[in-house]
Amino acid sequence: MGILRLLFRAFSRSRRPKLVVVERDTSVIHVPEGRMPRPTEDQRGRPPPIIAVQQTTQIKIVEVQELRGRAWVIDGDTIDISGTRIRLSGIDAPEMDHPYGKNAKWMLVNLCKGHEVRAVFDGDLSHDRTVATCYLPDGRDLSAEMVKAGMAIDWRKFSGGKYRGLEPDGIRKKLWRCDARQKGLMPPGLPD
Structure with a gap:
């Protein structure tokens, strides 16, 4: 919530009022074994699971009339x-x-x-x-x-x-x- 408030204040000082919308999308992608290089083993000798987590943040600036x-x-x-x-x-x-x-x-x-x-x-x-x-x-x-x-x-x-x-x-x-x-x-x- 703090990032949204800071972005809103930054853009609201411009000539026209703007509303900043921050969306976060976390998606889990299962990667087949052959597609991704095999990760190295951790300290206990176990390989980490083959699951990649991708988090993206999209910022949309919308003019408010x-x-x-x-x-x-x-x-x-x-x-x-x-x-x-x-x-x-x-x-x-x-x-x-x-x-x-x-x-x-x-x-x-x-x-x-x-x-x-x-x-x-x-x-x-x-x-x-x-x-x-x-x-x-x-x-x-x-x-x-x-x-x-x-x-x-x-x-x-x-x-x-x-x-x-x-x-x-x-x-x-x-x-x-x-x-x-x-x-x-x-x-x-x-x-x-």
Whole structure:
């Protein structure tokens, strides 16, 4: 299991998410006496049996376009499905140590609780997180739901303005740190 996890992490850092599948096949082959050179005797004077064991390991790399499963919420715009960190596409939510950060996380927890989340990857990475549009079983977009609830704002640079119309009035003043980060107004050296 450890080799699978290491391979998965190595390939998941590339541009597109990949799933590595390791299969082990152990097969016993009976070799007729005349086909294989007679092995030398062991220390007790007995020849070893004429059975060859062949073990092969095949590694298949499969591109994953979509992932489904229970979501563990990390913060207001990051979830984890089956060990894959996923950033919700097109939005920006406050960090955990910012005002409203914990509220944003718990809003996302309540949206995901008891549901299987479907993540459709778009091929981008953001701080070692795979960017994806995530959907609830009823088809609702998690990013849109977070913006409608006033717990995140549209990030036009990445969404093309897709969620801007869903923002409640005055939300950019409430989540001023997210707005400042998008405009590049946060002073360097200070945590976001």
